[in-house]
Amino acid sequence: MGLAGDATDSEVVRAVLGGEVERYAVLVRRYRDRYARYAARMLGSLDAGEDAVQDALVRAFDRLADCREPDKFAGWLFLILRNRCYAERRRRQREGRPLDERDDGVAAADRPDGTLEEAERMRALERSLTHLTPEQREVFVLKHVEGLAYDEIAGRTGATVASLKMRMHRAYDRLRDLMKEHL
Amino acid sequence: MSLGYHPLVKRLLDGELSLAELPPELRAEGAEALRLVGAVDRTPVVLSPTLDDRVMAVVRRHAASRTRRAWHWLTAPRDVELRLRVRPALWAGALAIAAGVALLLARAPGSAPAPAPVARSGARDSVFVRFVLYAPGARHVAVAGTFNQWDRNAAPLVRAGTTGVWTTTLALPVGQHQYAFVVDGERWVADPAAPAIEDGFGRRNSMVAVTMRGAHTL
Numbered sequence: 001m002g003l004a005g006d007a008t009d010s011e012v013v014r015a016v017l018g019g020e021v022e023r024y025a026v027l028v029r030r031y032r033d034r035y036a037r038y039a040a041r042m043l044g045s046l047d048a049g050e051d052a053v054q055d056a057l058v059r060a061f062d063r064l065a066d067c068r069e070p071d072k073f074a075g076w077l078f079l080i081l082r083n084r085c086y087a088e089r090r091r092r093q094r095e096g097r098p099l100d101e102r103d104d105g106v107a108a109a110d111r112p113d114g115t116l117e118e119a120e121r122m123r124a125l126e127r128s129l130t131h132l133t134p135e136q137r138e139v140f141v142l143k144h145v146e147g148l149a150y151d152e153i154a155g156r157t158g159a160t161v162a163s164l165k166m167r168m169h170r171a172y173d174r175l176r177d178l179m180k181e182h183l
Numbered sequence: 184m185s186l187g188y189h190p191l192v193k194r195l196l197d198g199e200l201s202l203a204e205l206p207p208e209l210r211a212e213g214a215e216a217l218r219l220v221g222a223v224d225r226t227p228v229v230l231s232p233t234l235d236d237r238v239m240a241v242v243r244r245h246a247a248s249r250t251r252r253a254w255h256w257l258t259a260p261r262d263v264e265l266r267l268r269v270r271p272a273l274w275a276g277a278l279a280i281a282a283g284v285a286l287l288l289a290r291a292p293g294s295a296p297a298p299a300p301v302a303r304s305g306a307r308d309s310v311f312v313r314f315v316l317y318a319p320g321a322r323h324v325a326v327a328g329t330f331n332q333w334d335r336n337a338a339p340l341v342r343a344g345t346t347g348v349w350t351t352t353l354a355l356p357v358g359q360h361q362y363a364f365v366v367d368g369e370r371w372v373a374d375p376a377a378p379a380i381e382d383g384f385g386r387r388n389s390m391v392a393v394t395m396r397g398a399h400t401l
Contacts, residue, residue, distance in 0.1 A: 037228040173187035
């Protein structure tokens with residue numbers, strides 16, 4: 001086994017399961033930011049995304065013994081985070097609280113190369129994404145924000161490429177409708 | 184009434200076609216669709232630097248709680264039944280012998296009759312432990328251990344009808360004890376399912392740990 005930071009996910013998972021609880025910090029450091037953007041976009045705000053990532057990391061620790069393939073910890077953690085994001089959306093729906101429509105990202109107007117029109121369009125798209133179904137929003141985020149191909153998204157979520165495309169194409173239509181004043 | 188994108192435009196957004204590959208009449212729609220997707224904010228999201236500490240603080244709490252639960256599970260009252268088979272040639276008259284100990288774990292009440300001369304300092308330090316031995320061919324069975332100075336006559340087991348099962352319940356003081364069954368006053372039988380230790384004289388003894396929450400074999 002290498003140094004703590006060089007250890008593979010599998011090595012770290014086995015060490016933690018063997019009682020070396022502090023080794024879990026390696027996995028926290030390794031994955032805390034990797035899925036942050038996904039969580040923030042899924043839940044509509046950076047704060048909610050951060051809460052989801054924190055909760056997912058804790059849940060992953062609690063269920064670490066259930067991680068049958070420790071070398072695939074990253075994908076397993078993603079599924080926990082994904083479930084957490086879906087659960088949070090359902091909870092807010094039950095409570096009648098929609099997703100935040102704030103723009104937590106860096107608006108184009110704040111960037112040297114951004115224009116006001118681009119900034120407004122970016123904010124409008126952020127708001128529009130909150131009106132998609134969770135499934136549509138997820139596939140849009142994974143493809144157009146995270147830059148994954150359909151087969152990669154299928155590998156992560158367990159959905160078929162055909163059903164992902166169907167969701168995405170419906171999302172395109174919905175977004176066109178929601179964004180018509182900004183296009 | 185919303186108007187969806189043309190299927191070819193959706194393929195453009197999926198990256199399967201380029202704008203130039205669209206029919207001329209769809210290029211304006213394609214350009215509009217690209218503006219929509221181009222508005223995506225791909226800015227990396229950076230979480231709070233304190234996230235790691237917060238996660239690890241919770242993780243440490245959960246780990247400590249898990250340890251407590253594991254200890255509780257180990258020491259919670261429950262029956263444990265173990266079996267031992269001895270070759271008939273070694274045991275004249277016995278068809279088979281299975282030995283076991285069932286640990287019936289309950290705090291000894293103050294008013295309980297003293298079951299054996301082992302309750303060290305009254306009820307508060309003692310726990311009832313039930314020993315069970317299946318020995319249909321035996322005439323006499325006892326349990327001896329560190330709790331009764333290995334006296335092979337101090338804690339006899341009682342035969343339960345004609346089932347071949349012998350039992351007794353002893354109030355054992357909190358702590359670790361070594362023990363073994365004594366069959367017909369001469370044969371020492373260690374608990375086969377509990378890890379045993381050598382006693383230095385060629386014999387193997389079983390071990391039981393008694394706490395105020397219960398007991399378990401070691």
